[in-house]
């Protein structure tokens with residue numbers, strides 16, 4: 001079906017979003033067309049605002065609107081524990097479990113020799129600097145349970161253990177090759193509570 005050029009442009013953009021196929025794109029586009037202008041532009045403004053104001057936390061590299069993210073800035077977090085994740089999107093599922101109240105460190109990816117991603121491409125030097133400067137008892141390696149995540153966890157364990165810091169990994173029970181992002185809360189909470197020293 002041929003749409004008016006402006007509508008086609010919106011459809012093209014919507015179809016680029018994860019999980020949105022042509023049918024969903026069409027549903028969303030016609031929903032937006034049907035909304036009054038103020039309502040529809042709130043979505044456009046929200047997108048503009050996150051792109052203008054959100055940056056990386058200077059301590060853990062989670063998304064933040066200030067120098068520090070909400071988690072690093074909170075006085076209620078246990079600063080002696082750091083949970084290492086690949087991406088900022090891995091943090092909300094872990095937070096929802098309520099099983100972890102320490103701080104995080106976002107690597108910005110996972111080691112993947114096949115794709116040319118080496119240690120220097122991740123925020124590993126920044127993690128090591130934190131372990132040198134902060135008093136940390138335990139590092140939880142919560143990289144995804146797939147090949148890249150396991151490789152990254154093994155690499156970090158070798159690097160961190162000589163510092164005398166306890167290194168743990170969430171217990172198995174997560175779907176193999178699954179992303180933390182999609183793990184259900186109960187399974188993920190149990191995996192974190194049952195974490196084992198590596």
Ligand SMILES: [Zn+2]
Pocket residue numbers: 057058059060061062068069070071072073
């Ligand atoms: Zn932070």
